[in-house]
Amino acid sequence: MKSEIPILIPMLLHHALLMQDGRTLTQWLGRRGQMDCAADLFDDDVRGVLTGVQIDAVRAAAPLSGEQQRVAKAAMLALCGASAASDTANDRFVRIAAAHAAFGPGSTAQVCDLSVGALAVLREFGVQRVLCLANLTTEPLLVPVPWRVLLGSANVRDLVRSTRLAVHGPSFELGSLEVRWLGN
Numbered sequence: 001m002k003s004e005i006p007i008l009i010p011m012l013l014h015h016a017l018l019m020q021d022g023r024t025l026t027q028w029l030g031r032r033g034q035m036d037c038a039a040d041l042f043d044d045d046v047r048g049v050l051t052g053v054q055i056d057a058v059r060a061a062a063p064l065s066g067e068q069q070r071v072a073k074a075a076m077l078a079l080c081g082a083s084a085a086s087d088t089a090n091d092r093f094v095r096i097a098a099a100h101a102a103f104g105p106g107s108t109a110q111v112c113d114l115s116v117g118a119l120a121v122l123r124e125f126g127v128q129r130v131l132c133l134a135n136l137t138t139e140p141l142l143v144p145v146p147w148r149v150l151l152g153s154a155n156v157r158d159l160v161r162s163t164r165l166a167v168h169g170p171s172f173e174l175g176s177l178e179v180r181w182l183g184n
Contacts, residue, residue, distance in 0.1 A: 013075055015050060015058050017068045020137040022119040024049065029079070029111040067177045071134050074179040078121040078132030081107055096159050096181060101125040112150065115143045118174065122150055130159065130183040135174035144171045151184040159183050 016025040076084040082097040097103035107125040114120040117137040123130045147154045154167045159181040
């Protein structure tokens with residue numbers, strides 16, 4: 001439920017978007033392995049992740065822009081599943097998460113360290129997998145993706161654009177602050 005979502009993840013997302021670097025967030029989340037966003041899996045000690053100066057900078061920073069908010073919402077859904085959805089059911093990411101088993105109860109999320117400027121989360125439920133990619137930078141980004149290892153195939157569905165794509169290379173290009181959810 002929303003009340004179980006730890007306060008630390010939005011703060012780290014805010015920091016990652018402001019710094020245009022997902023490494024701190026990726027490494028912190030990756031140390032926890034698979035997640036289900038239960039509050040007891042996370043500590044509230046932000047100082048173990050960010051310095052006091054960084055925490056103060058996040059608190060003093062201007063609110064995230066509209067594009068940054070969209071990326072942050074999609075990242076929260078990727079990390080915590082459909083339970084992280086706000087009441088905006090008309091949002092495309094919320095609708096996708098609500099309709100896909102990989103975002104529902106019993107699903108797992110694993111953070112993948114693929115690129116410094118990107119957040120990559122693999123969501124799974126049984127054989128259903130979705131690779132959630134978010135470019136946290138304002139520059140295009142080439143993200144190396146081991147397709148067969150993560151999704152079991154190089155022929156994937158783009159859930160955001162409702163298309164199929166045959167991946168021919170070892171990497172995937174994300175535009176500025178772009179989010180893509182790719183499923184098997």
